[in-house]
Amino acid sequence: MGIRMIRRTTASRRMAVLAPMGALALAIVLNFLLYIVMGNDPAAVFYALLLEPFVSWSSFSEVLLKMTPLLLIAQGLAIGFRAKVINIGAEGQFILGAIFASAIPVWFPQATGGWIWPLMLLLGGVGGALWAALPAFWRVRLNASEILVTLMMSLIAGQLLAYLLVGPWKDPMGFNFPQTVMFQWDAMVPTLIPGTRVNVALILALLWTALAYVYMQKSFQGYQLVVGGLAPHATAYAGFSEGRAVWLSLLIGGFAAGLAGAAEVAGPMGQLQRGIASGYGYAAIIVAYLGGLHPVGILFSSLFMAALYIGGDNAMVSAGLPVAAVRVFQGSLLCCYLAAIVLVRYRLVRDGQEVTA
Amino acid sequence: MTKPLNRRRFLQTSAATGLAAGIAPSIAHAQDPLGIALVVPSPVGEVGWSHALAMGLEPIKAEYGDSVNITILENIPEGPDADRIMNKVVADGAKFLLAGSFGYQNGAMQIARRNPDVTVLHASGFMVAPNFSPFAAKYFQGTYLMGMAAAALSKTGKLGSVSAFAIPELITSINAFTLGAQSVNPDIEVSVVWVNSWFDPAQEQDAAKALLAQDCDVIFSNAQDTPSVVSVCEEAGAYVFNLNSSMKKNAPTKYLGCVETDWSPFFMESVKGHLDGTFEGRNAFLGVEDNVVKVVDWNPDIPAETKAKIDEVEAAIADGSFHPFTGRIVKQDETVGVEDGETLPDEAIVSMDWHVAGVTTPLPN
Structure with a gap:
């Protein structure tokens, strides 16, 4: 006797x-047992894990800071994912964005003016898009899998970063440590609230979210991308170009990741x-799928991941939990959530049982 | 293990200062435990850099018991995350912060400036403030001794080093290793592979194999936090040594020894200074004479006469009568690095950016 999964015709909104609530509860129960066994105080742990990020403005501002790159990257990636262009190289595009943005303070450490940080952010976006353009070109012209190429381009980006930091861009006064000079004041993105580290990039990420919403839900081009992802042959008949979808997806995703990298550096x-290179590019893939590849969903999933x-x-x-725990x-929370989502979309049916829609 | 020696030493000093300081610290103890936080970039695990730092706190735990509250924050990436976590732990009440990686420098210094009542010790840096001490180990003292042993055991006259980053601390270790080897065999050569990582088992293995393929028969695993190089050498039958904590169990027969760091005397002194209100930020460059650097687990294959000579040099380093960087030392580019009879000052050692002659690999630039 086996169990099969049948897709529900309509997923219940309730x-x-x-x-997600059920998933959270299950994860809490499972880990509660773990903390008892480990000898930690579960109440203190759960308070620190789940509530403390929200109880004070200073810690919530850190959540917003952490959310910014996740939101930017995930919104960009989700557009491609819905068109079935799987860019998993956002990490590399993020690094290139940071490198492009750093070029200004590294080459012109004395430069001043209010134009510097906006130009750096723009350069960052361009850098990320250029890094994503290579896989796009290879995919369209040579049919090379963008999944593989974007991933490998991330490894190359990491090496490029290492080369610049131990070589030409190394801080001459920095005792050979692999890092550049500290940026001048005008090369820093202004903070929004004094005393916190949340900066203008959060506003950009929210604007980007609004743009993504309009683009994907309201524009004809966004509609083409989604339909192209769902039914490539049908859209090809209708005269939509697959190559254009690849280019658009990768350039948008690369630009967003590069912008996030610039804002971080x-x-x-x-x-x-x-x-x-701390893994935002990979974490954003989880964020995009957790948010159901929907701009509004991603807004919440990025907040959730950042808080986590x-x-x-x-x-x-504050609760003395080891990093492994x-x-x-x-x-375990992500696993429970994914399992719960599957059960919302599918139902379990025993073999032999009659299937009724 | 050489723990008892240390323990005795700190008990002596602590008894003395404890009595001298009188009642004030004990009142402080009774009120609120001193929050001590150690932030390290890799998992504490069983070996390596972070492990050695964490072990340095053990005697403090033993001495102060409930009057200190030690938090270890492991695997914290350098950058915004580290800054946030260090701020959080200080906001939560820690008054003694150990920032265990160079990359924490800017964040840790900001904390020290904003919180004059917090004492910060920072690994491998160069910034100093009244409540902020950078600390580093004189690994070069130990690697000089290792160089002597390596030259005595090498048949090919070629030694190798798998090294993390070309920063002064690691460059000096390689240079002293070379000088020590040359004191036994003037023709010895040293090759270096820079892997640009503290923790990358696969790359370390490849680097070690490359050196072995070039006939290097003693390998120096320089600031690598995994036993990869050590294991590869045991398999290949080449002698090997490393820094910070012993990896003898990964190379039972070919382990040349370990240049161990025992941070506890320095940590103890600093905690005591913090509690007494006598702490003064200084550039703490600590070596054999401070009981911080020590060579342990010497391989029995080392010829007895070489070992006797090593012991002699070690004693001379400890009492200050010998310094590995004493001229005449010629640089790799054949210019003079240290004039005859002169000794390189600490400031020149901590910013060293040149190799001695005998190191065949040029410095990456």
Whole structure:
């Protein structure tokens, strides 16, 4: 006797809201047992993990800071994912964005003026888009899988970053440590609220979200992309170009990731160093799918993931949880959530049982 | 392990200062435990850099018990995350912050400036403030001794090093290793592979194999936090040594020894200074004479006469009568690095950006 999964004809909206709650509850129960066994105080851990990120303005501002690159990248990636152009190289495009943006303060450390940081952000976006243009070209002209190429381009981006930091861009006064000079004041993205690190990039990420919503839900070109992803042959008959979808998807995704990289290096980082490659590009893939590839969903999923990161750090600092247990919580929560989502969209049927729609 | 020696030393000093300082610190103890936080870039694990830093806090735990509250934050990437976490731990009440990686420097310094009541120790940096001490180990003292042993055991006259980043700390280790080897065999050559990572098992293995293929028969695993190089050398039958904590169990027969770092004397002194209100930020460059650098797990294959000579040099380093960077030292480019009879000052050592003659690989630039 086996069990099969049947796709529900209509997914219940009520369940779609309840499922994440159920997943959270299940993850809490599972990890509650873990903390008992480990000898940690579960109440303190869960407070640090789930509530502390929201209780004070200073920690919530950190959630917003962490959310910014995730939101930017995930919105860009989701457009491609819906057109079935799978760009998993946002990490590399993010790094290139950071490199392009850093060129100004590295080459012109004395430059001043209010134009510097906007130009850096723009350059960052261009850098990310250029890095994504290579896989797009190879996919369209040579039919090379963009999944593989974008991933490998990320590895190359990491090497390029390492080369610049130990070579030509190394801070001459920095004792040979692999990092650039600290950026001058005008090369830093202005912060929004004094005393916190949230900066103008958050506004850009929210604007970008609104743009993504209009583009994907309201524009004809966005409609073409989505339909092209769902039914490539039909859209080809209708005269839509697959090559154009690949180009659009990768350039938009690359631009967003590059912009995020620029905002990170010119924001909380303040200099180009190896730590820039901290995995935002990969985490954003999870964010995009958690948000159901929908601009509004991604807004919430990026907030959720950012809070989970900050909460995880809090649990280490104030509840004494080891880093491995933090990862276990984050991982089990995602697993429970994905399982719940599957159950919202599908139902389980025993073999032999009559299937009724 | 050489723990007892240390333990004795700190018990002596702590007894003395404890009595001298009188009642004030004990009142402080009774009120609120001192929050001590260690932030490190890799998992603490069982070996390596972060492990050595965490072990340095053990005697403090033993000495102060409930009057200190130690938090270890591991695997914290350098950059915005580290800044946030260090700020958070200080906001939560920690008054003694150990920033365990060079890349934490700017964030840690900002914390020290904003919080004059917080004491910060920062690994491998160069910035100093009244409540901020950078600290580093004189690994070069230990690698000089290792060089002597390596030259005595090498049959090919070629030594190799798998090294992380071309920063002064690692460059000096390689240079002293070369000088120590040359003191036994003037014709010895040293090749270096820079892997540009502290923690990359696959790349470390490849680098070690490349050096072995070039006939290097003693390998120096320089600031690598995994036992990869050590294991590869054991398999290939080449002698190998590393820094920070012993990896003898990964190379039971070919382990040349370990240049160990025991940070506890320095941590203990600094915690005591913080509690007494006598802490003063300084550039702490710590070596054999401070009981911070020590060579352990010497391989029994080292010829007895070489070992005797090594012990002699070690004692001379400890009492200050010998310094590995004493001239005449010729640079790789054949210019003079240190004039005859002169000794390189600490400032020149911590910013060293040249190799000595005998290192065949040019510095990456």
